Amino acid sequence: MAHYQPVKPWCELIIQQQTPLAIAGEWQGMSLLFPMEKLFERYVAACLRGSLPPDATLHTQRSSEYLCTHEGKKVFQLRPDLMITQGEKSWVLDTKWKRLDSELGSKNYGLSQADFYQLFAYGQKYLGGQGDLVLIYPRRASFVEALPVFEFSEGLRLWVVPFDLDYGRLVWAHKKR
DSSP states (O other), X not given: OGGGGGGHHHHHHHHTTOOOOOSSSXXXXXXXXXXXXXXHHHHHHHXXXXXXXXXXXXXXXXXXXXXXXXXXXXEEEEOOSEEEEETTEEEEEEEOOOOOOTTOGGGGGGOOHHHHHHHHHHHXXXXXXXXXXXXXXXOBTTBOSOOOOEEEETTEEEEEEEEETTTTEEOOXXXXX
16 A cells, blocks of 8 residues: 555545645645646547548648658658648647737747748648648637738748637637627
């Protein structure tokens, strides 16, 4: 039974519906941290998989492409979070557990230039420079609908779309009343 001793405090907290709170004193608290970026990615994948048409397939962490070759060896593997294929058409999607603000248009909405470079590379290697890429962020009060499209080139577009955590769906635009 000694091997249960390390998890006993967690069980007591959960079963007794307690909240660890340390304001003062000698009591040593515990921390429970979750990798939210991974949980968000998996939740989005599960929700999207359930809403796809029967002839579409969702792939997670596809890793068939590399950024370049060096001395005949492939280097810098490219691994988008999600890829949807339907017949000959494909879409690359990447999830980001970050905050965006659609009011900050003059400051690029808080988007990361590195994320754009990453998606551009995915578009070149997985889509042959033609098609649609989607960056998915959690929906919040300051990011309630998709941003206007970003165009890398005439045929390669990037959509930045909120994901509603309560309803498990992408939010493209508000319905006009």
